[in-house]
Amino acid sequence: MSSERYHQHFTISWDQLHRDVRQLCHQLIERDFKGIVAITRGGLIPAALIARELNIRLIDTVCIKSYDHMDQGGLDIMKGVDHDGDGWLLVDDLVDTGKTARAVREMLPKAHFVTMYAKPEGRPLVDQYLTEVAQQCWIQFPWDMGIAYVEPLADQLKK
Ligand SMILES: O=P(O)(O)OC[C@H]1O[C@H](OP(=O)(O)OP(=O)(O)O)[C@H](O)[C@@H]1O
Numbered sequence: 625m626s627s628e629r630y631h632q633h634f635t636i637s638w639d640q641l642h643r644d645v646r647q648l649c650h651q652l653i654e655r656d657f658k659g660i661v662a663i664t665r666g667g668l669i670p671a672a673l674i675a676r677e678l679n680i681r682l683i684d685t686v687c688i689k690s691y692d693h694m695d696q697g698g699l700d701i702m703k704g705v706d707h708d709g710d711g712w713l714l715v716d717d718l719v720d721t722g723k724t725a726r727a728v729r730e731m732l733p734k735a736h737f738v739t740m741y742a743k744p745e746g747r748p749l750v751d752q753y754l755t756e757v758a759q760q761c762w763i764q765f766p767w768d769m770g771i772a773y774v775e776p777l778a779d780q781l782k783k
């Protein structure tokens with residue numbers, strides 16, 4: 625599937641992400657997890673912040689790739705785990721079509737699966753998420769962006 629399905633951008637700053645993680649953690653703090661399984665690579669960043677808030681030190685990974693920038697390809701699972709997820713918190717940055725989530729759910733059916741952001745197609749596959757984002761929006765994460773000069777509006781309009 626190609627990038628043409630994305631018509632808008634939903635840009636998340638580091639500050640916003642950090643605030644969102646802390647908000648999600650308020651909903652998780654009462655639960656006792658054995659550890660976190662982060663879905664690489666996007667899940668690693670929220671997983672580290674969640675681990676800090678919930679005082680979790682044991683962190684494992686499921687290594688999986690599905691997109692080449694905005695283009696969805698086949699799922700490439702490079703590393704799994706040797707348990708069914710019972711008592712573990714499974715973390716990804718987002719769920720979009722749900723293809724990644726479906727594959728990871730099969731590997732870890734008993735894990736509590738959370739994402740920071742969820743689009744409608746993938747939403748039913750996770751147990752909890754913080755913010756819903758429209759299906760046609762591309763979520764732009766801070767680690768994929770940089771700070772750049774922006775021309776004053778008056779100069780842009782002169783052209
Ligand atoms: O619901 P889906 O349509 O499957 O898309 C969601 C997945 O896509 C992104 O990962 P990506 O494959 O781009 O790899 P990355 O985490 O290394 O950026 C994102 O981090 C999710 O894991």
Ligand SMILES: Nc1nc2[nH]cnc2c(=O)[nH]1
Pocket residue numbers: 691718720761762763764765
């Ligand atoms: N950064 C990013 N990766 C994705 N992978 C699947 N959907 C998305 C998205 O909206 N943003």
Ligand SMILES: [Mg+2]
Pocket residue numbers: 663664665666667688716724
């Ligand atoms: Mg990912």
